[in-house]
Amino acid sequence: MIELSQSREQFSLITESMSEGLIIADQKANILASNVSAYVLLEAKPSPETHTVFSLCHSEEYRRCIHNAMGGIRAECILNTENGDRKVIASPANSPDSVNGFVVFILDVTEQQKLETMRREFTSNVSHELKTPLTTIYGISDMLANGMVKSEDVSRFGTDIRNEADRLIALINDIVSLSKLDEDSVPKQFEEVDLYEIAEEVISRLSISAKEKNVTASLTGSHVKITGSRTVLEEIIYNLCDNAIKYNIDGGSYTVKISHIPTKAMITVSDTGTGIPAAHIDRIFERFYRIDKSRSRKIKGTGLGLSIVKHAVSYHGGKIRVRSTSEKGTAFLVELPITKKTDGQN
Ligand code: ADP
Secondary structure, eight states: HHHHHHHHHHHHHHTTTTTSSEEEEEEEOOEEOOOOHEEEEEEOOOOOOOGGGGGGGOHHHHHHHHHHHHHTOEEEEEEEEETTEEEEEEEEEEETEEEEEEEEEEEEOOOOOOOHHHHHHHHHHHHHHHHHHHHHHHHHHHHHHHOSSSGGGGHHHHHHHHHHHHHHHHHHHHHHHHHHHTTTTTTTOOOOEHHHHHHHHHHHHHHHHHHTOOOEEEEEEEOEEEOOOOHHOOOOOOOOHHHHHHOOTTTTTEEEEEEEETTTTEEEEEEOOOOOOOOHHTTTTTTTTSSHHHHHHSSSSOOOOOOOOHHHHTTTOOOOEEEEEEETTEEEEEEOOOOOOTTTOO
16 A cells, blocks of 8 residues: 555656646546646646546547547647647557557647747748749740830830849848748857947948938947857848838938947947837737838838848847837837957947
């Protein structure tokens, strides 16, 4: 009896510390043993009424799973509960010629399901975004090949093809940047970089598009150095400045400020542009999210810039915040760890 009680105690000690739910049942689905996680994950309460496996959840999928296990067949299903997604695995415990009972595992798969949905949406968005310019290119070149375009219109159609090809190249470049950041296996090749110098280079690279939009740029702050990836940091500043120009008003301005507090570097990119309505603030970092698609159509973009920025910031262990007032302007504040002191310059 002592041995039996010790082994029971040991069993419950092990199973109660598990975050996965575990239920052991006999061939009639009566619960022989279970842990707290099983009840928590299935959102059931232990009571005299919940003595069978069926009484813990009434979903059709779950019942089918349990019936299969009772019939000697291993079965799995996903349940969408109020608090998240659960994976239920029901496995028969067979002896050579009969089913003696079965074991049910319940896992919290909310995060995996979210990632899976994101991956699926991303693939379908990429295919859609690639198809649109390609369809236009195909249509125009078909007309050109069939001599359906008057000679005076050839140049206009040629420009349309080049614009659509530009869009394809921008999209592919953004997808490549994102997937590089997505691969956690890529070693972090960090070096000492001067954020002020990067900002200077970016502002100069963007000076033509700023001139076209009649937007003036200014750079303030100091030469703050951090340990990071030069190319990834360039992407952060480039994308933020590019947006500060694109979504600015004619004759507007934008400012990049590089500053620091003892352990953190701050990059602030503020503009005098159209601003971001409060309802959209939480969504602008999502892949392919563009506010007012019809309006943004006129402004070139892929909807991937800010998701690259967000990824690139967390790649450096930093944080990003947005402050925006409609019709007044927007400020993106990036906070990055400095990590290594250099010559007391930070
Ligand atoms: P896009 O390629 O469309 O610029 P982003 O991911 O960089 O994609 O930005 C997502 C959306 O957020 C943009 O389409 C735009 O509507 C909005 N946005 C981003 N930056 C700004 C800004 N500085 N001012 C106003 N709106 C902005």
